[in-house]
Amino acid sequence: MNDQQLFNDRLAVLATMHQKEKVIAPLLEQELGINVIVPQNFNTDIFGTFTREVKRPGTQIAAAKFKAEKALELTRGNLAIASEGNFTPHPLVPYIYSNREIVIFLDKINNLEIIGEEISIDTNFNHQIITNLDETYIFANKVGFPEHGLVVWFENLENRCNEITKGITKEIDLITSVDLALRHSPNNQVNIETDMRAMYNPTRMKNIAKATHNLLNKISSCCPKCNAPGFEITEIIQGLPCEFCHIPTTLPLTAIYQCKKCGFNQEKLFPNGMEFANPAQCMYCNP
Incomplete structure (x- = not known):
């Protein structure tokens, strides 16, 4: 199978x-x-x-x-x-x-x-409070606009809700959204953030x-016992020995694989393909 x-x-x-x-x-x-x-x-x-x-x-x-x-x-x-x-x-x-x-x-x-x-x-996950268009442009350039979309919002105290504009990918829409928000924000402060929805964030x-x-x-990766897919690592045991002093390090020594379907477990030594750790990663050789 x-x-x-x-x-x-x-x-x-x-x-x-x-x-x-x-x-x-x-x-x-x-x-x-x-x-x-x-x-x-x-x-x-x-x-x-x-x-x-x-x-x-x-x-x-x-x-x-x-x-x-x-x-x-x-x-x-x-x-x-x-x-x-x-x-x-x-x-x-x-x-x-x-x-x-x-x-x-x-x-x-x-x-x-x-x-x-x-x-x-x-x-590029980021957010900032802005008070003018200059700050808007600095933020937009930093997060990869217009390839990456933006969100502009402010707190509407009168309606007791947040006024949000999402999916901003054009300069004219960004200017319009920020200008509108600044005019209606009670403290002349506007929140701008990256739009993290997948279609707006390459x-x-x-x-x-x-x-x-x-x-x-x-x-x-299939289970050796029942052949079901999804035979994956569920635990990593540290202790890969240092190549110079052979004292255990924090690098992986053993990986525990488990089948979710039948519960079969298997230990595999040296999951990263290395039998010894570089002395530079040893707390005794390189404290």
């Missing part, structure tokens, strides 16, 4: 309204032999928006799964794909954001749930493609 036998010529629904099919569909169709469709009038904003009008329900993975399940419900299908992005401060590098993209693959016939992932610091789209490649790698 291989990928082509499991998925060839099957119809898969991709839960998106932000044109993610442009990077996800060609990869899956070529590698798995599936036919990908996007459901009409499918509103993924009900599962959360980057501009905060709708809070994401649960975790990033839960939101992606909600999308996929809803798409299956609407289309009465049995194979679904959905993706979800997240932007958080980098855990190690101050003032830098990281983009985590996941792509979930649900196969109801074979009872499979496989998740591809990409974590990258390649992102940098994010590249990370979604990388997460899709990771998904395909996991699908192609």
Whole structure:
């Protein structure tokens, strides 16, 4: 049983309204032999928006799964794909954001749930408070406008809501939006930020493609016991010995693989293909 036998010529629904099919569909169709469709009038904003009008329900993975399940419900299908992005401060590098993209693959016939992932610091995720057009241009140039879209918003105290303009990709629209916001903002301050929806953010789209490649790698990794796709690393054990002093380092020594379907576990030594660590990465040789 291989990928082509499991998925060839099957119809898969991709839960998106932000044109993610442009990077996800060609990869899956070529590698798995599936036919990908996007459901009409499918509103993924009900599962959360980057501009905060709708809070994401649960975790990033839960939101992606909600999308996929809803798409299956609407289309009465049995194979679904959905993706979800997240932007958080980098855990190690101050003032830098990281983009985590996941792509979930649900196969109801074979009872499979496989998740591809990409974590990258390649992102233009940014926001700023501006008070004039000069500051607007500085921000826009910094984040890659007009190839990358922008969002302009301000707090409307009278209506007790945020007035938001999304998907700004033209200079005239940016000027108009900022000018209008400045005139109506109670404190002459306007919020400007990157539009992180996939169709307005080519940098994010590249990370979604990388997460899709990771998904395909996991699908192609089959369990030695039951042959089900998705035999993936669930734990990394540190301790790769230093090449000079042989004291364990923090680099990976062993990877634990597990099958989600039958539960089979397998340990693999030297997951990165190295039997020893460079002394430069040893806390004793290079404190």
